[in-house]
Amino acid sequence: MSLALLTGRVEALVPGTYTAEAQGMMGPVPVTVTVTDREITMISVGPNRETPGVGAVAAPMTASRMVEEQSTAVDLVSGATLTSRAVVAAVEKALTAAGEDPKAWRRTVPIPTEIRKETRTVDLVVVGAGSAGMIAAVAAREAGLSVLVLEKADFSGGASGVCTGAFLVPDSHVQRELGILDDTPEKFERDLLTWGGASTDPVTVKLYSENAGLAVDWLIAHGVRFDTQSGLVRPQGSETPRELTLRGGCPEYAQRLRTLTGESGAEILTGTKVEGLRIENGRVAGVTAKNGRRGVEYEVSARAVLLATGGYGANRATIEEAVAASIDKNGKHPNEELLSAALYGGVVSADGDGLVLGAEAGAARDLGNAATVRxxxxxxxxxxxxxxxxxxxxxxxxxxxxxxxxxxxxxxxxxxxxxxxxxxxxxxxxxxxxxxxxxxxxxxxxxxxxxxxxxxxxxxxxxxxxxxxxxxxxxxxxxxxxxxxxxxxxxxxxxxxxxxxxxxxxxxxxxxxxxxxxxxxxxxxxxxxxxxxxxxxxxxxxxxxxxxxxxxxxxxxxxxxxxxxxxxxxxxxxxxxRYATTQGGLIANGRLQAITPEGAPIEGLWVAGEVARGALGQAAVPGTNLGWAATSGLTAGAVIADTLKREAAKNTAAVTTGGANAASGADTADTEAPSAPANSVKLPESEPLPVTGPTPASALDRHDANPAEGPSARDAALDGSR
Ligand SMILES: Cc1cc2nc3c(=O)[nH]c(=O)nc-3n(C[C@H](O)[C@H](O)[C@H](O)COP(=O)(O)OP(=O)(O)OC[C@H]3O[C@@H](n4cnc5c(N)ncnc54)[C@H](O)[C@@H]3O)c2cc1C
CATH class of the missing domain: 3.90.700.10 (Succinate dehydrogenase/fumarate reductase flavoprotein, catalytic domain)
Structure with a gap:
């Protein structure tokens, strides 16, 4: 709808194309704005240095909102407000050049006063579209579940879209093809326990170490690329060279996961914040969520809810709570002084929503050592x-x-x-x-x-x-x-x-x-x-x-x-x-199910990624955060699918034998069994579970593999220092 129609304005712009720029987070953000005498018909954002995966994604999004709403008073893209503001400021400069007072374009499109209610029913609702959430969604889809992913930011990715991309690949095909033949889950487990210290949870560590290689193989088979040219790095805290960097860094990684999630048939609703859990008969049975911009409130019924909401680094109050909770025997928090002076380098979305949601269902949490300061x-x-x-x-x-x-x-x-x-x-x-x-x-x-x-x-x-x-x-x-x-x-x-x-x-x-x-x-x-x-x-x-x-x-x-x-x-x-990621979170059992302080599993509630505490203890070996998010996401997808299928089978058996009524929701699951497993996720407390998807014949892109090169120069440098 044109602004003139909406407001009755008669002022005319001088038709044409105008360019302007304004300061963003990392430098100038240029825009080109095309107008008729009364409408903005196009805004394009020129090359800029805004953060890949955040600002660079948000800038065109802000531009299209302005064209759609014929206003410069649009909602800034959450998670990238500085870049969004720069786009708005640049467009207003262009409108001034086109002969208009930009104030006339600051028209707020009223947020719908009537909230529309929508209901959905799925097998699995994933809260948070970072790497853990998206990988879980794909794995669950491949195992036959219907999946809805809810993401509060206006774009998916979370920390997984902006991170550096150091990724540990223990016991994977890619590690073996790069010449490291003797790494084992046991060695990795030992490193995690040693490096993470007392607050590392042996059960979660086992789950991580036994499935980390499978997760890397799964990612490669699904088109995620690693930069193998300079060989494997041995990071501090790691017995063996196991670190690679994601090709194209985390922005390319997140993009690949977005594509995979879309192709898998899982639906992602962005700009939709999960605000509560639905609890029925003591079981987590879905979520309530809201998209304020669209004026929609969602009631989602689900047989399983996966919290994959990332960390709590952006929430200073929770950081302080963590600091206060982990006083050592001398009455001091070992990290306190470091943390109080540290810069925050994470994403704004990491504000601990998962902890609050988990608490609604009585989930236990341990905020651990708060954050690793670098x-x-x-x-x-x-x-x-x-x-x-x-x-x-x-x-x-x-x-x-x-x-x-x-x-x-x-x-x-x-x-x-x-x-x-x-x-x-x-x-x-x-x-x-x-x-x-x-x-x-x-x-x-x-x-x-x-x-x-x-x-x-x-x-x-x-x-x-x-x-x-x-x-x-x-x-x-x-x-x-x-x-x-x-x-x-x-x-x-x-x-x-x-x-x-x-x-x-x-x-x-x-x-x-x-x-x-x-x-x-x-x-x-x-x-x-x-x-x-x-x-x-x-x-x-x-x-x-x-x-x-x-x-x-x-x-x-x-x-x-x-x-x-x-x-x-x-x-x-x-x-x-500085710190970017947090260490503690919700406590899970060996099947990634959230548990109460007494250790009882909470029916219907699972956790994955940075919100799940335990695998990384007090300090994360560099590259383990991404590895953990991927491994726990993949494992959660597989274990939830397995659990729901077992529950459905049990209920069917109960019905056919005249027992209690089957739990609702089974009708939404695909009835086909998952395709024959190529690998099995190993869980400490259960039978092996199927992970669908091929194992890569060769984990390496042959063009950049150079096994002969072995550890990088940096690795050699670090080796020499230990
Ligand atoms: C700058 C930086 C560099 C890093 N570099 C590395 C590295 O090189 N190697 C490494 O291993 N790790 C690194 N990390 C850490 C790593 O990126 C994270 O630990 C990991 O990506 C977490 O993945 P996740 O899926 O658990 O969370 P995220 O990727 O953060 O995703 C969580 C998602 O949940 C969404 N969400 C939260 N609450 C709600 C809600 N109520 N409703 C709906 N959605 C919600 C968020 O918006 C977000 O999109 C880095 C982190 C940062 C910030």
Whole structure:
């Protein structure tokens, strides 16, 4: 419907196509807007650097809402409000250029006052369309169940759509094809129990370790791709090389899962928040949910409900509750200080809804150690941290060191993450990564695909230069010199000024601490790091590189292959503690069924993914979160299908023998038995269960497999440090 028809407005736009841009989360978001004299006919969003899997998905969604509603006062896409706001602001600029007062377009389309009720009946309702939920939905569909997936955000994916993509592949075909033949579920189980500590649940760990390889094989058979080129990595806490990265990272992973879910015949309703559980005769019998935008309330009857709602990291109150609940014998929470200072780098949807829903049915929970804090956060927005894990790894062997504010090295930079975190904590919560220009080029390149680019970093550097008001022309650095990526290049003194060259970050915009200098001293001064001590530290470190031996912290020679070049540009960046995922959650039994505090299984209620506590204990081995989400999702899909079929068979038998009436809902399940199993999910408390779907003949895409290469350079570096 046109705005003119809706409002009676007669003002005319000047027909045409207009372009404009506004600042998003990671840089400018450009739009092209086509209008007639009274209607917006098209809005397209141009190339931008918004976070893949979140902002990049939300931007076109916001644009189509504006065209649909002929208004700029549309609902922002939940989970990506900054990007949505940027699209709206850019469109309003374009409308201004078209001769209209943008205020006239801020017309709120009334939320339907009459709420429509809809009822649905399915075998399984999955709450949350992250990786655990979508994989469970596909597995359940393949086993013959009817499935409805409800997702509160406007797009599916959750944390699984934005994560880094490190994925543990123990005991899988892909691991064997990459030359690791001796990994076993028992070894993986041992690692999980050791690394996770006392709060690891042996039953859940067993379930994870016995099915992790099957889950990886299942994913590959379903078209999920891993980047196998640089071989397997052995992460900290892992006895064996078992880590691969998802090809295309988590955005591609989530996209593949969306496609699979759609193809499986499971229905996904996005923008639909599950608000309550339906409990009948002591059994969880469905959910209530609401889509506010459409004005629909759903009453879903289901024989099984799977909570796959992700973590609770975005809910500060629950984090604090977790901290308070896990006081050690000295009356202190081991993670408390770290967590209070840590940036949050997860998704806003991870606000613990699953815990609240579980509580309605009396489900027990253990919030565990709250969250694993990592040291490698870049504060991209106040309080928000992006992971620098991959970028740090890329510069480790090159000209780079970590120092404290006093300019001293404090740790073996190639050492275990928890040792670096402890050093960072002792240093007052920040470490400063000092890089020469060659290292910085590799650092920026490694951020590609993570929503951060060289341009973003350069924009922040210029914004910081503008804020610290360079005292003379010599301190202004040439763009050419700054971007050529060549170690040792000397900047010219006649470069454009910082403010002239800062289109992406305005002076007032927030910028994390990242600076550069034509000398080490200049960079140090800008970063607030002691310049004299830093100069001594760098000279001493370069001596270690020359001798192939770090006398101070034992950084292995393989992790210091080139000195910190002092003849060219120097970059310094502040790294702060961050967390993205949470450790605790609802307690499940060995069949992933939620249980009461007394240990009784709650009929009809299952859990999977980050909301289910136990497999990862106090600290997650890197790559285990995604592995757990996939494994528990696949297992949940299979076990729910098995349970419902057994219940249906029992009820049929009871009816034919004149017993009690069969439970409702069996009519909605496909009557066919699942196709012959290629693998079996192994459950500690039950018979083996079928997982449908082929085992990959070859887990590898032959073009990028390179078994001969073995563990990566990083792996070698880490090995040397342990
Ligand atoms: C930045 C970042 C990097 C990471 N990197 C890695 C990595 O490299 N390796 C690794 O192993 N792990 C990593 N993780 C952790 C990993 O991504 C998560 O643990 C995992 O994806 C969780 O999957 P999930 O399906 O349980 O939850 P999610 O993927 O978060 O999905 C949960 C979904 O439930 C929805 N939901 C919640 N409440 C409701 C409700 N009431 N109604 C309807 N829907 C609801 C949410 O909107 C969300 O879409 C990373 C996490 C982040 C944030």
């Amino acid at each position: 040291w490698d956060g870049l504060e991209v927005l106040p309080g928000t941290g992006a992971s620098l894990k991959r970028a740090n790894q890329a510069v480790l062997p090159l000209g780079s060191i970590l120092v404290n504010r006093e300019g001293e090295r404090v740790v073996n930079e190639a050492g275990p993450d928890d040792a670096i975190l402890a050093a960072q904590h002792r240093a007052g919560g920040s470490l400063f990564l000092v890089m020469d220009e060659g290292a910085f080029g590799s650092f920026a390149a490694a951020l590609k695909g993570r929503g951060l680019t060289r341009e973003t970093l350069d924009g922040w550097i210029r914004a910081n230069e503008a804020k610290t008001a360079p005292s003379n022309a010599e301190s202004t650095i040439s763009e050419e010199g700054a971007s050529n990526g060549v170690a040792g290049s000397v900047a010219t003194a006649t470069a454009p000024t910082a403010t002239e060259a800062a289109p992406a970050v305005s002076e007032s915009a927030f910028a994390p601490l990242i600076v550069r200098g034509t000398t080490l001293e200049e960079a140090a001064r800008r970063a607030g790091v002691d310049p004299e001590t830093l100069a001594e530290t760098a000279a001493r470190y370069n001596g270690f590189v020359l001798n192939g031996k770090d006398d101070d912290f034992g950084r292995p020679a393989s992790a210091m292959t080139s000195p910190l070049s002092l003849s060219g540009l120097v970059y310094i960046l502040e790294e702060k503690p």
